[in-house]
Structures are given as C-alpha cells and as structure tokens.
Amino acid sequence: MMGRRDSALMRKDTGQSIRRSRIAAAIAVGIFLGCVFAFFYPDGFFVSTPPIHHSVDISNSEIASSSCKSSERINMLKSEFVAASNKNAELKKQLRELTEKLRLAEQRKDNAQKEVLVLGEQQKAGPFGTVKGVRTNPHVVPDESVNPRLAKILEKVAIKREVIVALANSNVRDMLEVWFTNIKSVGITNYLVVALDDDIANLCHSKDVPVYKRDPDEGIDSIARIGGNHEVSGLKFRVLREFLQLGYSVLLSDVDIVYLQNPFDHLYRDSDVESMTDGHNNMTAYGFNDVFDEPQMGWARYAHTMRIWVYNSGFFYIRPTIPSIELLDRVAGRLSREKAWDQAVFNEELFFPSHPGYDGLHASRRTMDYYLFMNSKVLFKTVRKDSKLSKLKPVIVHINYHPDKFQRMKAVVDYYVNGNQDALKPFPDGSE
Numbered sequence: 001m002m003g004r005r006d007s008a009l010m011r012k013d014t015g016q017s018i019r020r021s022r023i024a025a026a027i028a029v030g031i032f033l034g035c036v037f038a039f040f041y042p043d044g045f046f047v048s049t050p051p052i053h054h055s056v057d058i059s060n061s062e063i064a065s066s067s068c069k070s071s072e073r074i075n076m077l078k079s080e081f082v083a084a085s086n087k088n089a090e091l092k093k094q095l096r097e098l099t100e101k102l103r104l105a106e107q108r109k110d111n112a113q114k115e116v117l118v119l120g121e122q123q124k125a126g127p128f129g130t131v132k133g134v135r136t137n138p139h140v141v142p143d144e145s146v147n148p149r150l151a152k153i154l155e156k157v158a159i160k161r162e163v164i165v166a167l168a169n170s171n172v173r174d175m176l177e178v179w180f181t182n183i184k185s186v187g188i189t190n191y192l193v194v195a196l197d198d199d200i201a202n203l204c205h206s207k208d209v210p211v212y213k214r215d216p217d218e219g220i221d222s223i224a225r226i227g228g229n230h231e232v233s234g235l236k237f238r239v240l241r242e243f244l245q246l247g248y249s250v251l252l253s254d255v256d257i258v259y260l261q262n263p264f265d266h267l268y269r270d271s272d273v274e275s276m277t278d279g280h281n282n283m284t285a286y287g288f289n290d291v292f293d294e295p296q297m298g299w300a301r302y303a304h305t306m307r308i309w310v311y312n313s314g315f316f317y318i319r320p321t322i323p324s325i326e327l328l329d330r331v332a333g334r335l336s337r338e339k340a341w342d343q344a345v346f347n348e349e350l351f352f353p354s355h356p357g358y359d360g361l362h363a364s365r366r367t368m369d370y371y372l373f374m375n376s377k378v379l380f381k382t383v384r385k386d387s388k389l390s391k392l393k394p395v396i397v398h399i400n401y402h403p404d405k406f407q408r409m410k411a412v413v414d415y416y417v418n419g420n421q422d423a424l425k426p427f428p429d430g431s432e
C-alpha cells in the first residue's frame, strides 16, 4: 500500500493551499463516510485493517494527484476508517486521532513528498534554493509471516504503527520496574517489553505490562538467557528486525531511562534513524569542524576534520525502511563476527562513507535535541547547576554516563516528578 505513489504529486500547478484544502476535504469526506458506514456496519466488515496512520500518510502524499485518484483515496480512507471503528465508542477515539493527524499534516506532507521522490520519475532540478534531497525513505510492505505471534501482539499494543521496545532479563529487573512505572504514569500505552527470561515475563504479567516472550526453540533465544551484555546487544538488532519487517516503527529503549513526557510527541519522523546523542553541547551533539594542526606543514598546517559525538544505541527511533533494516543486519552481522562494542559498530555503519572496497550504508539520520532527550552527563554536569535549564522538563533522561544507574534513576524521578529540588544534589558529576 505504501508503494502506491503518484508522480503527479510533483506537478507544479498545485499550490500548498490547494493541497491543504484537499487534505481537509478528503479527511472530512472520509470521516463522514466513516460515520455512515459505522452506522450500517457497526461490527465492521474487514477483520484486519491497516491503522489510520497510513491512510493519512497516503492522503498527504497524494493530495495533489488528479481528481480520479482522490475518489480512490476517499474509498480507501472510508474502508480503513470503517474497519478501524468496530464500535461507536471506538469511532470517537479514531476521530480524535484523525484530528491529531491533521495537526501533524504539515510535517508529514513534507515527508511524504520526499518518499514520492524516491519512487518518482526522473525530473529536472527546480530553481535555486528549492531543491531538496531525499531523507524520508518509504516504508517496507509489512510481512506478517515473519512472526505472526508478534504481529498479533503489536496490533494490540502499537499506536499508529509505533511502539517503544525494551529488551530485559533478570539482571535489570529493578531498573525495568522504574522504567515501566514512569512510562505508565506519563500515559504511554504503546510499549512492549521483550522478556528474555521467565522471571521478567512473570514480572510483566503481574504488573500488567505488555510483554513478548520469544519462543524458547528460537535459535537466538539461548543467547538471551545465558548471554552476557555483548551477546544480548547483538540479539537486540536481530529482534528489532522482525518489528521492522512487520511494518512498525520502533523507539528502541534501554531500561536505564526515565520517561517524563511522551516521546512520540517530540519526534520528527523524517529519517531512517532518529537517535539521542552522547554529546553534551551544540558542537558535540550536532557536529563540528575540528581543526587538526600540523605546524611542520607550514602554509597548510591546518587540516579540517568532521567530528560528532556518537549516537546512543540505547535510545533511537527507527523507521521500517530498507536502509534501516540493512543497518540492523550490518550491525548484527558484525557483532556476530567481531568482538566489538555494539554502539561503536552502530555508529560506524551509520556514518562511514563508501570508499574503495567498502559500500557505506547511507541511511538518513537525525540527532535528537540533547536537552529533551537528555543523557546523564548533560543532566549532572550542566543542567542541574543552571537555574534556567534545571526548570525545563526533558522528555527522557538516560542514565548512560553513570554506573550507579538505579540510584540516579530514582533521584531523577524524585527531582522531576516529585519536585524534590535537592534530589540530584548528593551525586558527583561523574563517577568516583
């Protein structure tokens, strides 16, 4: 469905306002027909249905197509909408979601246009300053046969085909409890724990936490139970692949992370990988020109280098695209062959360009705002001492820079949730 694109989108006689009004018209007609059909078919007439998310995606991407296309689109909106609303109560919820979608239409329209570019015909470059490359690759076609059991779980848990995923075994049980307690209290429901042992599966069941336990006879599963950190890291990328193949965007999350707001309200969704950074200021987080000095070279003593602090492979949003899946395969493949740190491999695959004997990945990437998606160095070295910054509430705090994770997680909750101004004070900037 995502592959159905129309190069007519790029016709230049369609201004933005026409597009906007066509979205609005298409959605309005869709809503109306949805209501009519929901009335006559309260139980729906399709069993499985793609989520609303996609219908709006498609409508945005095709808003400028010819009018015969638009009736097709309305049909699609209609049927998807009807199928999604099995009950009248649910219909209302879907309506609210559609309204929310409309609000995000601007952002998505831009993305969708770029997806069209990927599949569109050759074209001339536009005038100076109007040309933009592609960073939003199209979704893969979902393949449920990859893992029907997981597909069922995700149908229930995901919202707009998005889900937070954490892998956990008994070693991180305490942190996991803080993790899901905060996720719940922020009001997030689309999250899933991949339990790597029975203890974690039982904990999740007892606390009403959505959980997915892999089949014990699955080959990579033995790694999960007996494996150290290194092997489990490799496993993470293999498990993630299935989520992407099923057509879901995943916000992969370590468990040493405190959720203070809903991260899905703060994503751009325009890149294959959108990741939090290990950087601590604009330069280190977003990239800078680092000048290397070699005085004996005289006139040419300065060599310019590109630097950026690594992406944190414990918290990133990954869209279900071919480059994303290639990334996971490349990282998992290398981790199975080399003794390497998964975060280093993740970054090397993301950033190194093609060169003789090597094909670079060329996935698109976006660095998250380091004050919203905050690492624990930023919090303990800078933010807690700054009268302005310390009053802003981040979306998440990742205790990635400190070994006393559990204590610092609880302190972060105490500071941001309970309002205890002294909660962060006992801790040193780094580890002692």
Ligand SMILES: *[C@@H]1O[C@H](CO)[C@@H](O)[C@H](O)[C@H]1NC(C)=O
Binding pocket: 282
């Ligand atoms: C860092 O970058 C942001 C925009 O990305 C800008 O608003 C801010 O002023 C910059 N801060 C510094 C210290 O340069």
